[in-house]
Amino acid sequence: MTRPIESFIRNLPKAELHLHIEGTLEPELMFRLAERNRITLPFASLDEVRAAYQFSDLQSFLDIYYQGMQVLIEEEDFYDLAIAYFERAHADQIRHCELFFDPQGHTERGIPFKTVISGLRRAQDEARERLGISSGLILCFLRHLSAESALATLEEALPYREWLLGVGLDSSESGHPPVKFEAVFERARQEGLLPVAHAGEEGPPSYIWEALDLLKVLRIDHGVRCLEDERLVARLAAEKVPLTVCPLSNVKLRVFDTMARHNLKELLRCELCVTVNSDDPAYFGGYLTENFLAVQRALGLGFTEIRQLADNGFRASFLGEREKGELLDEVRHYCAGFPQD
Numbered sequence: 001m002t003r004p005i006e007s008f009i010r011n012l013p014k015a016e017l018h019l020h021i022e023g024t025l026e027p028e029l030m031f032r033l034a035e036r037n038r039i040t041l042p043f044a045s046l047d048e049v050r051a052a053y054q055f056s057d058l059q060s061f062l063d064i065y066y067q068g069m070q071v072l073i074e075e076e077d078f079y080d081l082a083i084a085y086f087e088r089a090h091a092d093q094i095r096h097c098e099l100f101f102d103p104q105g106h107t108e109r110g111i112p113f114k115t116v117i118s119g120l121r122r123a124q125d126e127a128r129e130r131l132g133i134s135s136g137l138i139l140c141f142l143r144h145l146s147a148e149s150a151l152a153t154l155e156e157a158l159p160y161r162e163w164l165l166g167v168g169l170d171s172s173e174s175g176h177p178p179v180k181f182e183a184v185f186e187r188a189r190q191e192g193l194l195p196v197a198h199a200g201e202e203g204p205p206s207y208i209w210e211a212l213d214l215l216k217v218l219r220i221d222h223g224v225r226c227l228e229d230e231r232l233v234a235r236l237a238a239e240k241v242p243l244t245v246c247p248l249s250n251v252k253l254r255v256f257d258t259m260a261r262h263n264l265k266e267l268l269r270c271e272l273c274v275t276v277n278s279d280d281p282a283y284f285g286g287y288l289t290e291n292f293l294a295v296q297r298a299l300g301l302g303f304t305e306i307r308q309l310a311d312n313g314f315r316a317s318f319l320g321e322r323e324k325g326e327l328l329d330e331v332r333h334y335c336a337g338f339p340q341d
């Protein structure tokens, strides 16, 4: 029998704020695109692909993630990828989504920036019209590449400024502190792009401080290692800086040994604005609803905590105040039919 809290989670209106669109490439689509683009994959079957998805840390995942995205060549491929994600998002009751994309993962292979963004944009337009999902694009710089490469990527993107919501920072964290990207973030902020950054996933609390002080980010992606620094927690709480936490990702990449050891409940107890997100769901074993279900089960979260997480998702989004208010009202109405604990 389905537990009441499970059906509550499944139908709860949600926002997704930490989702790499390239991380939604399911093995079936990877095979289909490889065939369409005449690319030879290093896997003989879907089972072989899935068997390769055993990771020991962030880097072991990134190696497979960059390999997977090589099947994305034409505008249509980026459209197919994103529309497949939006269909899943719709099934998860996602109302609003802020998507990361990694242009350097494509331009470095000779795929024009225009091809990437045009395909994503077409899927976003269709998602809004047909599925009622609003979305924004956040251009991520790959932190293992140089600051010059990041700046060149931003310049290449500026003709499409109106299609972009913000900029982010992802890829290999250790050894690539935010300070490396201070200038490019400054330039992006001058253009009105909203800054976020991955920090404190594998990297130390000092990377979170840098992201706040030097990149002036409005949200921290992951940020789970903040609990190692009391002063940092106090600041994040006082300034209500949202954390986009990704529970299944954290366990798959061994940030926590098991879901029962995840610190999400502790983060909530510290009055941080915690949100739940799916990161790279095709690689980590579940989309947004599965992330909510997994933390609920492992940490014994109640209705009130789950609702708090959903509310935080809309509050932490970059939507305008009116849209935020409407979506928070929708959550309130939905929750009225369930017990308060």
Ligand code: HPA
Binding pocket: 020, 023, 058, 065, 170, 171, 172, 173, 198, 201, 249, 279, 280
């Ligand atoms: O979880 C992540 N961390 C850093 N870089 C990434 N790129 C895709 N997913 C991730």
Ligand SMILES: [Zn+2]
Binding pocket: 018, 020, 170, 198, 221, 279
């Ligand atoms: Zn991420």
